[in-house]
Amino acid sequence: MPSPAPVAQFAARLHELTATEIVRAIDAGSTSCEAVARACLERIAEREPQVQAWEYLDPEHVVAQARALDRSGRRGALRGVPIGVKDIIDTCDMPTAYGTPIHKGHRPGKDAACVALSRKAGAVLMGKTVTTEFANVHPGKTRNPFDASRTPGGSSSGSGAAVGDWHVPLALGTQTTGSTTRPASFCGVFGYRPTHGDLRVTGVMEASGSLDTLGILARSIEDVALYRDVLLGVAPEPISADLAAPRIGFCRPYFWARLEPATQRLLEDAAQRLARAGAKVDEVALPGEFEALEAAHRWISGFEMARNLTWEIENHWERISEKFRNGRLKDGLACGYERYCEMRALVERLRRQLVSIMDGHDALLAPAAPGEATAGWDPVPHPWVYMAWTAMHVPSVTLPVFKGPAGLPIGAQLIAGRSEDRRLFAVARWAWRALT
Amino acid sequence: MPSPAPVAQFAARLHELTATEIVRAIDAGSTSCEAVARACLERIAEREPQVQAWEYLDPEHVVAQARALDRSGRRGALRGVPIGVKDIIDTCDMPTAYGTPIHKGHRPGKDAACVALSRKAGAVLMGKTVTTEFANVHPGKTRNPFDASRTPGGSSSGSGAAVGDWHVPLALGTQTTGSTTRPASFCGVFGYRPTHGDLRVTGVMEASGSLDTLGILARSIEDVALYRDVLLGVAPEPISADLAAPRIGFCRPYFWARLEPATQRLLEDAAQRLARAGAKVDEVALPGEFEALEAAHRWISGFEMARNLTWEIENHWERISEKFRNGRLKDGLACGYERYCEMRALVERLRRQLVSIMDGHDALLAPAAPGEATAGWDPVPHPWVYMAWTAMHVPSVTLPVFKGPAGLPIGAQLIAGRSEDRRLFAVARWAWRALT
Secondary structure (H helix, E strand, O other): OHHHHHHHHHHHHHHHHHHHHHHHHHOOOOHHHHHHHHHHHHHHHHHHHHHOOOEEEOOHEEEHHHHHHHHHHHOOOOOOOOEEEOOOEEOOOOOOOOOOOOOOOOOOOOOHHHHHHHHHHEEEEEEEEOOOHHHOOOOOOOEEOEEEEEEEEEEEHHHHHHHHOOOOOEEEEEEEOOOOHHHHHHHHEEEOOOOOOOOOOOEEEOOOOOOEEEEEEEEEEEHHHHHHHHHHOEEEEEEEEOOHHHHHEEEOOHHHHOOOHHHHHHHHHHHHHHHHOOEEEEEEEEOOHHHHHHHHHHHHHHHHHHHHOHHHHHHHHHHHHHHHHHHHHHHHHHHOHHHHHHHHHHHHHHHHHHHHHHHHOOOEEEEEEOOOOOOOOOOOOOOOOOOOHHHHHEEEEHHHEOOOOOHHHHEEEEOOOOOOOOHHHHHHHHHHHHHH | OOOOOHHHHHHHHHHHHHHHHHHHHHOOOOOOHHHHHHHHHHHOOOOOOOHHEEEEOOOOHHHHHHHHHHOOOOOOOOOOOEEEEEEOEOOOOOOOOOOHHHHOOOOOOOOOOOHHHEEEEEEEEEEEEOOHHHHHOOOOOOOOOOEEEEOOOOOHHHHHHHHHHOOEEEEEEEOOOHHHHHHHHOHHHHHHHHOOOOOOOEEEOOOOOOOOOOEEEOOOHHHHHHHHHHHHOOOOOOOOOOOOOOOOEEOOOOHHHOHHHHHHHHHHHHHHHHHHOOOOEEEOOHHHHHHHHHHHHHHHHHHHHHHHOOOOOOOOOOOHOHHHHHHHHHHHHHHHHHHOOOOOOHHHHHHHHHHHHHOOEEEEEEEEOOOOOEOOOOOOOOOOHHHHHOOOOOOOEEEEEEOOOOOOOEEEEEEOOOOOOOHHHHHHHHHHHOOO
């Protein structure tokens, strides 16, 4: 049984609670779904003019959902937890516009699987968070909550900013390149990209199906684990505690020299601190061939995006941003089946190779960004940090453990083997405690 | 250059032309998109009361599309070809109801990628073809065009019947178990299930993403190859001619004894005829472990379906058929992540094993059904014929080469290695010529 005392103590700042704390407080009767929802709405009302994380938000509808949950008394793993949903994910009661004027005002007929599973668990849908155009390169309106002159990162820009700025404790994003890892690093929150194929993406706009996954943005690793179980449609289990000395491979990938020197030092220092805290840390090198994954990722995603968006290309070409038209779409339309197959075969071979490389390790420690959020409006800088890992289909957790030279957050990435997501959470919690 | 003479000769029966013949005739000026569309509409008007292949069909809209194509004069790989689209595939100008009253009248905001690619190539969208409920077990209204007391097979029931009954030369289906292969066999048409992952399924209802593919129903192998290139978004290439003596492995899978004796004899006879025609035919055995793929398919698809349909389950449970609720959905809701992963690992291991098994063969010859269309209304009998092959992610072509004891069609299946779809077409054409 949770003690009511600590709940009461933060009752005035309900919007700062994690999802796990919210559920505990509501179940204990210390607060209500409505009170939590109103606290988050107040925070948003105060901060949204600067941050602009939300594409759609209807406070009355939020309060109505929360009241209905309070009335029903129904328990649930996310009972009363306000969540943000990236606006490429379908919702039956809110518009979904995929970040493009082409689909402005579009109303899907049903919830995406991930949204329906969230509601089933008792979540309150706060609203839709800003995405870049088609989850690609053209920016949305969101700014970095810690410095409005910088990007929040993208493409899950609004989800990263909303969680980092205490609008909601949890948000859904997606990742095809670095669209969850990057905003997690820039907005100082936990980011999770699951094993490819584990969490259903029905009702989520497909960018590139062979690379796309959902993503979770959260303020604690316990919340990440809880939400993953909800999205997996299984009974939630706490993070396993039996991890004495995690075996961590410190990985300085082929792009290491492109990181900012301060970030290199922060990561090297973190590896040493993890070792001092009792982890078995060694260096893990990626074979040179992994560099070829950047081109493979570019061709595979381009090929798939250019076909997925045929309707928009044929009917609304002029309303697609020039940057997207002249970038991935142009490449994709020019990519033939032979090159696509060749790139796919390369990626599959390296996936098998990575299994041996990771052998004997619980997780790899790797960069989550070259540095702090970049100035200006490019929401998706440095794709090379993310391309190889995403193509590998392995799960990743971004830990908000560093501060850069300007005092802004930088994340560290932990990566585990395919389907080892639970073990990854245990390592992430262990590392989080050791590093903070 | 096509000669106009043979075109003129079948001008009276335009609805019997293949897609390839239609494009050739229109390009040669021998007929028009409108004339072809009207011929198909007449055939449908005559036959639909018996066959009931169509969920949605608006003749005026069909003629309007055809006229616009005639006016534009735009060439295209499918110029003027009427196509049927399974009603789990989104269309921007026609309702899409996924075979369930829950979504009756639903209007998607855009075309599925495969529909947009078809239109881009100049196809005329005839209408939406009947699907079973959610492409699962509960039947639609369609009957077998050769015997109204029998099933057309499912779940792509309307697509199979519409092509087999000369309503349209081409139709889109999908396959998660045997949903294209089965109706192809029962309706006497070519069926094609592509290498998993090759053809985008954006805008197609996901049943079970790790197994789902599009499917093509056609009346010639040339049409299959042409339509695949359109759906792949590449310039069409004719089927390669350089196949002197295809190496065919005759496969009597573990379920061979469950086939009807007449079908066993037809397949054995076909293997002998292929050898006599010059193919190198040998026997290929599947290791006993392949039988475990039935359970793996059941658990994987159940797990994914039960999560994909969370919105319907939570909001419309009573409107889902009892057969689906008590079948795959019940299994899927009971399936945990550990079993799902275990089954997925088994399937992946056998996929790698199949590569060695198929080594040295251009294709395998295998059953496409236990016999003729079964009497009554079960649209998806004998899933065990299809489960293992579909789970292997390899491409398959169903050839309409046999007649059973009641004079009804039975197909033979040819299967090639992953991404060897083009070579499979060459073998299929060679085998078709040898067997008919």
